[in-house]
Amino acid sequence: MTVITLVRHGQTDWNMLGRVQGRTDIPLNDTGRAQAREAAEALRHGGYAAVVSSPLSRARETAEIIAGVLGVPGPALYDGLVERDYASAEGMTSEDLWKLQRRAMGPDAESDEAVATRAVAALRDAAAAHAHVDGPLIAVAHGSLIRVLIALASDGEFPRPGERVENGSQHAFRLDDDGLSLLSYSAVPAD
Known part of the structure; x- marks a missing residue:
């Protein structure tokens, strides 16, 4: 069993503008840092052993900052x-999407199932690679991916309708042979 805290990367300029980032590699802004x-600081007393991350620069830089503050190794990068x-929705605002396509994610977006499958596989790989360390892991990732994992790990109970996963928020999971379980999350009501 491994405890993994997923952290959403810090803010980017596209987050501020309400643009869909997806795989577009947008860097952190000063607020994000x-x-x-x-x-x-919120994770400082959690006994974390290492940090892993998405390779996109906004997540990687967030992970580098966290690892530096905590004095732990990382980030090891996981494509999953x-x-x-x-x-085709990347770069658009949610308002643009609703006007043009009436779908919040766009017609050709990756499915929740595909996101969950690759993300859980990446977390399993990270847990296996860090099995020698004593303590939980931090994984820095992205809002939609974290939402999908929260829903998977809570059997759809969370996040509740209208809640969002904030930049810099932390969400704890247990990963074992039976799958992913939600230990805590910090989604907040949407504006």
Whole structure:
């Protein structure tokens, strides 16, 4: 059994503008860097052993900041932790999507099932690679991926309708042979 805390990367300019990022590699802004430091402080006394991350720069930099503050190794990068592929919707605002397609994710976005399958596989790989360390892991990833894992691990009970996963938020999971279980999450009501 491994405890893994998933942290959403800090804010980017596209987050601020409400643009769908997906796999587009948008860097953190200064607010995002501050959120990464705040997340690290919130995790400081958790006994974490290492940090892993999506390879996208916004997640990787968040992970680097957290690892630096906590003085733990990382980040090891896992492709399976990248954000959902939104395909043609990337760069659009949610408002644009609703006007044009009436689908929040766009017609050719990666499915929840595909996101969950690759993300859980990446977490299993990270847990196996860090089996020699004593303590839980931190995995820095993306909002949609984390939402999918929260829903999977809570049998759809969470997040509740209208809740969002904030930049820099932390969500604890247990990963074992039976799958992923939700230990805690910090989604907040949407504006």
